[in-house]
Amino acid sequence: MNNQPEQLFAALKEQRLTPTEKASTRHMLAVFASSYMPVSQPWYRWGTFVRHHVAASVAVLILMLAGSVSTLAQYSLPGDTLYPVKVTVTDKIAAVATINEDVKLELELNQIERSLDEEEVAGQLELQL
Numbered sequence: 798m799n800n801q802p803e804q805l806f807a808a809l810k811e812q813r814l815t816p817t818e819k820a821s822t823r824h825m826l827a828v829f830a831s832s833y834m835p836v837s838q839p840w841y842r843w844g845t846f847v848r849h850h851v852a853a854s855v856a857v858l859i860l861m862l863a864g865s866v867s868t869l870a871q872y873s874l875p876g877d878t879l880y881p882v883k884v885t886v887t888d889k890i891a892a893v894a895t896i897n898e899d900v901k902l903e904l905e906l907n908q909i910e911r912s913l914d915e916e917e918v919a920g921q922l923e924l925q926l
Contacts, residue, residue, distance in 0.1 A: 875919040884912075 814822070847854070867887050870879040888908050895901045 874915050874922070 866879065866882060867890075870883040870887055873879040873883050891904060891908075892901060895904055
């Protein structure tokens with residue numbers, strides 16, 4: 798019984814198409830290939846778009862998230878959760894992005910004045926509580 802599968806495989810390996818069968822198969826394949834019109838599915842196009850633009854999509858998402866956090870941090874006061882983001886990230890980016898030295902000095906003065914005002918407001922809020 799152990800030889801039965803081996804004999805079957807040996808017999809299948811010996812099977813060959815006749816020249817007429819080969820010609821018929823080639824003809825049917827050529828007819829199918831010439832008449833076949835692939836159908837593009839909408840989900841396939843979307844999948845291709847997403848697959849090719851994943852890195853760009855992730856970068857845009859990260860920039861949007863960072864911009865949202867930065868915008869929210871602009872309105873934070875000392876003691877708030879986002880205040881360290883405002884002081885360490887947002888203010889430093891504004892300083893680096895400024896090219897003109899006079900404008901940089903003015904920006905630093907405005908940041909110092911704003912920090913003093915924020916400390917005063919935060920102190921008043923603590924007194925009210």
